[in-house]
Amino acid sequence: MKRHLTIGALVVVCLLLVGGASAAVVEVGNLVLRADGGFEPLTLPRKAFAPIDFQGHADIAAKDGSVPAVLQEVVLDFDRDGRLNTRGLPTCPVGRVENATPQEARMACRGAIVGTGHVAASIALPGQALLHADSPLTVFNGVPQHGDPTVILHARTTTPGVQTFSIVVPIERRLGPYGYRATIDIPPIAAGFGALTHIDAKIGRRYSFDGRKRSYTSARCSNGILQTRGRFTFADGTIIDGSVMKPCSVR
Numbered sequence: 001m002k003r004h005l006t007i008g009a010l011v012v013v014c015l016l017l018v019g020g021a022s023a024a025v026v027e028v029g030n031l032v033l034r035a036d037g038g039f040e041p042l043t044l045p046r047k048a049f050a051p052i053d054f055q056g057h058a059d060i061a062a063k064d065g066s067v068p069a070v071l072q073e074v075v076l077d078f079d080r081d082g083r084l085n086t087r088g089l090p091t092c093p094v095g096r097v098e099n100a101t102p103q104e105a106r107m108a109c110r111g112a113i114v115g116t117g118h119v120a121a122s123i124a125l126p127g128q129a130l131l132h133a134d135s136p137l138t139v140f141n142g143v144p145q146h147g148d149p150t151v152i153l154h155a156r157t158t159t160p161g162v163q164t165f166s167i168v169v170p171i172e173r174r175l176g177p178y179g180y181r182a183t184i185d186i187p188p189i190a191a192g193f194g195a196l197t198h199i200d201a202k203i204g205r206r207y208s209f210d211g212r213k214r215s216y217t218s219a220r221c222s223n224g225i226l227q228t229r230g231r232f233t234f235a236d237g238t239i240i241d242g243s244v245m246k247p248c249s250v251r
Contacts, residue, residue, distance in 0.1 A: 029238070035057070036057060056200070056228075073232075088209025224249075
């Protein structure tokens, strides 16, 4: 049986009241999810698009200290007042980094890096103490699919053995209040004995092409807010979804 919790109103109220200083906290049974995000600069044009950087983080834990429920999929919808520009930006074929260390991957596709961060996981192997694994995270501009952009999320853990993750994330252009949708399918960690416990990333890239300065991410402030919607699906049937709104001001 699926457990579905809509957290939109709670998240919006909490973040606006504290000015985005604190993360939203959601508890469902033994599962605890803490998530937050933001952008800079906060002052943007009303109609034109200006360069911007986005950052976000999420922590997943179990109240009893065990390995939390396994996160299987994350769907992120981004405000229509945000824009993604990849024209002239190098791409990174997934085959170039799928067997690489984080350092090797960044060297192989350094021109395609659009974000960096960290990931961590807890692993419970039968008959062993709880293990902790972590890795630098690199976000590369991927090869487009069906005319839409993609990114590659790259990480490598060495506990309990070497496992390299090169996740291709399609970014679908959409109509309505959200202009883009990114769908992240998370592969099994440590043969299914592990669960993601932390992820953070900062996304943004300035570059030049065709004699012009460009930005991978840009935004405007048409109505005083930028919003992101997230949907987290776990292996035990729990689904947590909701929207986060962050205020912006007109330049």
